[in-house]
Amino acid sequence: MKSIPMKVTANQQVSERYWHMKVDASELDAEVSPGQFFQLRCGHDLNPLLRRPFSIYRINRRERTLEFLYLVKGAGTKRLTQMKAGEYVDVFGPLGTPFVLQDEWKTILLLARGVGIATLAALAQDAAEKGVQAVAILSARSRNDLLAAETLQGFGAKVLYVTDEEGTSDVSAVRRLLEGLLREDPIQAAFTCGSKRLSKLLQELAATHGIPAQIALEEHMGCAMGVCFACVCDVREGGQLKTVRVCKEGPVFPLEKVVL
């Protein structure tokens, strides 16, 4: 991990609230894996002060670029939207632990809410390269916010949508959908990001179906280097509760261990 000024090659609005940034990562000498993240400086001055964490959305190993998909939320992401192609953005990483994709898995389930899809899309890309079939449930406020569906389909994933707008995204509806999928498809592992409620649901269903599951967590960060202990979450290990760092021990954790 180190901090590198990377040239922005594209930074475009993709829906009302979401943007997509592509950077030239040819200076990066480290391997990047789905589930990992980078800390971006949003601008060149001290306001906003702290870096913001963003997951890897796409890794283009051949052309040596990285892509981020981001939700415009507050000062930092607003400033990020002002970055023009040709400008440099300071990128620190790669950080954190990646998803684990085991060779024997043939079909995996992805359950994403909102911008949580960013990190699962990177995983879908990896899965496609390994010949693993991905089945994705995407949940969003509106149809307009359903991101990356085409990207996922491009990777050969089967994609299902639920939205608040259409009243299809509440937990009980998603439960029925998930139970159907788990009955019909030969799903061997599940992955989730972006919603506490959906993660709780998946935690329960994965346990009853005996499927291993992983979650990518988000927490406010100070250093992202494991030194400040800002970004903690609780995990259960050997019957004991442990407070661990999302930036270091995570952001990907075995779902059954995480206290949601």
Place this chain on the structure above:
Amino acid sequence: MMADELNLQVNIGSLTLPCPIMPASGAFGEDMEAIIDFNRLGAVVPKSITKHPRKGNATPRVCETPSGMINSIGIQSKGIEYYMEHVIPYYRRYQVPLISSISAESIEEFAEMSAIIAGAKEVAALELNISCPNLKGNGAAFGMDAQATRDLIREVRQVTKKPLIAKLTPNVTSIQEIALAAEEGGADGLNVANTILAMAIDIHSRKPRIGNVLGGLSGPAVKPIIVRMIYQVHQVTSLPIIGCGGVMNGEDALEMILAGATAVQVGTASFVQPTAMLDILEEIKQYMMQYGIADIQSLVGQVVTGKHNEGES
């Protein structure tokens, strides 16, 4: 003047630091080894240690405010046994002095922990965190009371001859009074200062933006307050001062040195730029070369406070 002719060495009591830039406790740790060479720092200062393991506070533990951040980590800690067995031995591989930051719940506990930690030969000095705003009710800390500060340092002084640095809290009416109390208690140096008690509210959810409601403000937003405090403390005591709060670059560090700091700690800046401490050191060297200053100590407290328009007609 060449860069290698510059003397950057400074002293805090009997402790000699190869250079005046070191990390601030809580914003530094072993994991940064991948990013910077610790041997180029003035000292290493791991996170404050408590006697017993502590879970720390509720999340969110940090939030950003204009040019600053508020934190309420609540000293998540593995306890003194882990510290003695793992943390202190870890820093053996570095040549720079190890300053151990101690946080305790009572004067007796401060003395007890100091005796144990100072007993380790690798520990060069103790920094007594008498200022953490997160430990006691509503952000109260030992360092808010002159008598408690004096008694605390006096007790710890009994158990070790190693240099004692009192990390003061800025959350007081008179920082000079507390600084004098620490000097009377027998401190060898003063850290000015810990974070400033602060609060931020999300107007949409109407909730505090920090899980623990109150937290400590750090970063560029606090620097002018800290510079003022360094200046005030330097006026009343002869103890060496470690400036701490909002240093982002070499200019900020030099400002603190001119106000009276002998050394400078860097916290939040390392989150923004992981190599900040080394960048700051380089900028200080550049400044020294620019003005032909051979010895960094000759700058300490050299702020010129005469009339601004002196010499003009």
